[in-house]
Amino acid sequence: MVSNKPQHPPFSSFGWSLSGALLIALSLPPLGVYPLAWVGLVPLIARWALRRPSLDYVRELYALLLTTSCCVGFWLLFNPSASTAALGGITLFLVPIPLVVAFAISGVVRERLGLIAGLFALALNILAAEFVTLALGVSIPWLVLGYTQADAVEFIQMADIGGVLLLSLWVLLLNFTAFLALPRSDKPGDRYGERGVSMAIFTALVAIPVAYGGIRTAQADVPAAFTRVGIVQPGVSPMDWDRQSPTVKIDDLASQSDDLLQASARGSSAPDSTTNGRAVAENPSEIHLLIWPQTSLPFMGTNEGEAQLYDRLQRWTSQRGIMLLAGAETAPKGLERSYRPPRPGELANSAVLFQPGEEIVRYDQMRSVPFADRKAAQGTDRVLFHADGADIATAVGFESVFGNHIRQFTRDGADLIVVLSRNDLWGRSAGLYQHLQFTRLRAIESRRSVVISTVGGISALISPTGEIDEIAGWRDSETRSVQVPTYRGQTFYVRHGDWIGRWAFGFALLFNIAAIGLSIFAPELVGTKRIQAKRMVRRPSMV
Known part of the structure; x- marks a missing residue:
């Protein structure tokens, strides 16, 4: 029946x-x-x-x-x-x-x-x-x-055309063709006709990005220059990091930095990273830019206290002839934290550049993930830091998850991207690796090197083709000198978002x-x- x-x-x-x-x-x-x-x-x-x-x-x-x-x-x-x-x-x-x-x-x-x-x-x-x-x-x-x-480095090179949303479209098309390949009746035409076409389209959709990625990586851009940076990862637990007094925290960072600078000057720094699959030649030249992670510089309670701290770091960088890019908690003028605890949103997560003989330059975080980034007053202006001949875009915290935000810095002229993070706040959890892998797409979208500096998470160098070279692992106390290539030019995604x-x-x-x-x-x-x-x-x- x-x-x-x-x-x-x-x-x-x-x-x-x-x-x-x-x-x-x-x-x-x-x-x-x-x-x-x-x-x-x-x-x-x-x-x-x-x-x-x-x-x-x-x-x-x-x-x-x-x-x-x-x-x-x-x-x-x-x-x-x-x-x-x-x-x-x-x-x-x-x-x-x-x-x-x-x-x-x-x-x-x-x-x-x-x-x-x-x-x-x-x-x-x-x-x-x-x-x-x-x-x-x-x-x-x-x-x-x-x-x-x-994680699919072979398939995501096309992100330089349409960003993460192009990858979303690709995933949708694969699922649609797989769905249409399912049997929906007993008719032979449906069984061997429409379904066969759907399976052929599915196969083509898998092959096309691989072919594009092979061509794109084979024609990798030649670096415009190289910038030697020093990465300092304190490797301190979040509780200890927040409890440290400003003096102890900055003294420890400065001591680790001095050790790295001396090792680099002797030409005994750690081996350099690889870029686009090619080893970067070792260069014993001294470090020109130091990078400290997010919240390395706490707000000192008063504007006067903050000015004294910044003057001290300005003298410290001048004595060593280097530039320092550090994560900081900053506040607008008039906020006196010594009289009362800061209210939510009063302090900003910032990046501050100290350079000998120049004014201090500051960038305030503009994008944050609700509840993931603990707080913060939002900045309104994109700022490029000029250091060692490179124009540097800085993302603070989870800003690097937003591709269109980062690509606007590249459109403004950035040839290197630095991410200052505290993703270790959530422990050795999925969030740590999600942040690292999502940031990989920013490198591919803009075809720029990305340096990630964390307090105790995973600090890394990401090449313009998405390869990740781990500089410091989970909770490692590590200092390392890395020669980072910088790039010019704009991808289709950078131009059109x-x-x-x-x-x-x-x-x-x-x-x-x-x-x-x-x-x-x-x-x-x-x-x-x-x-x-x-x-x-x-x-x-x-x-």
């Missing part, structure tokens, strides 16, 4: 959808099993194709994506500050909302115009949601699909309004099958 009951699409059960949500989590760092993301959305898409748009489906989808959010961002709960950890827990509940909205709106389009139109709307809506997430001042970008490929997101947002807005509006007010313009189906249902009631 043949059943007339319609068959459900493969992988469309709730259990498979939950498996898909977990696959997306496993594809992100630190595990970084990136091929799982190529098919991880298929169960969610199959479920979306089956379910009618409803509040029940929205709740179900939110629960699924919340599972992904918690698996990826659970490390937010590890912050030593109980209040920051609690707010981080709230963040996990907010992360899935943009993707839930994208699926829900696309479900309405699919219900009215069919599967293909729904898939087109889904791609546009997800990219638009990610663009808004990255562009807003209050954003939590940990579920951006492109970041699932952060998140163009994919802007186009997707505009088209998504127009397509959603047009599709839903026409299906309501002019259904005859978008197809007749739905109209006929409604008439067939109504006829028996008219008899």
Whole structure:
């Protein structure tokens, strides 16, 4: 007996959808099993194709994506500050909302115009949601699909064309073609025709970025110059780092720096790093730029105290004939911390450059992840530091997660990127490795070297093709001299930014309004099958 009951699409059960949500989590760092993301959305898409748009489906989808959010961002709960950890827990509940909205709106389009139109709307809506997430001042970008490929160096070289959103589009297309390759009927044409085309497209989508990456890395840019920098990682635990008095902290950093400077002057510094797969020739020349990590210079309680500290460091750098780029906590004029504790948002996470005979230059962090960066007054101006012939862009904390923000410094003329971080605040957790791997994309997008300096996390040099050379590991107390290549020129992404997101947002807005509006007010313009189906249902009631 043949059943007339319609068959459900493969992988469309709730259990498979939950498996898909977990696959997306496993594809992100630190595990970084990136091929799982190529098919991880298929169960969610199959479920979306089956379910009618409803509040029940929205709740179900939110629960699924919340599972992904918690698996990826659970490390937010590890912050030593109980209040920051609690707010981080709230963040996990907010992360899935943009993707839930994208699926829900696309479900309405699919219900009215069919599967293909729904898939087109889904791609546009997800990219638009990610663009808004990255562009807003209050954003939590940990579920951006492109970041699932952060470990896939061979596949992500095309980020210099469209940034992380191009990688998101690529992941979506792989999942769509994998979904369309699933059997949906017993017709031979469906079995061997459409599915075969889908599998061929899937294979081509995998091959194209590999071919581009091979060509791009083979034609790696020649460095415009080299800058010798000294990296100082104190290797101090977060609790001890915050408890140290300003005098002890700065004396320890200065002592470690002096040891490094003396070793470099004797030509006995550690071996240099590699860049673009080529060893950089050892050069016993002295270090010209020292880098200290985020919050190396605490605010001294008063503006006068801060001025005295900066004068001392200015004299220290002049005596040694070097430049110092250090992370600092800074405050606007008039704030007297000695009279009361600082209120949230009063102090800024900053980078300060000291150079002999020159004025002190300061940059205040402009972008922060809510609740992850503990506080801070936001800066308003991009600042390039000029040191040893290089124009340096500095990202503080989790700023390096935002590609469009970093690429604007490169467009302004930066030929080297330095990240000052305290990602060890969350322990040896997933967040430590996510920050490192996400920052790799900034190097590829801009084709610039990236130096990461941390208090006790992982300090590293990232080449313009994404290779990571670890300078100091977890909780290592390490000083190292590194010769860093600097580069000129601008990639397509640097010139045009998140163009994919802007186009997707505009088209998504127009397509959603047009599709839903026409299906309501002019259904005859978008197809007749739905109209006929409604008439067939109504006829028996008219008899």
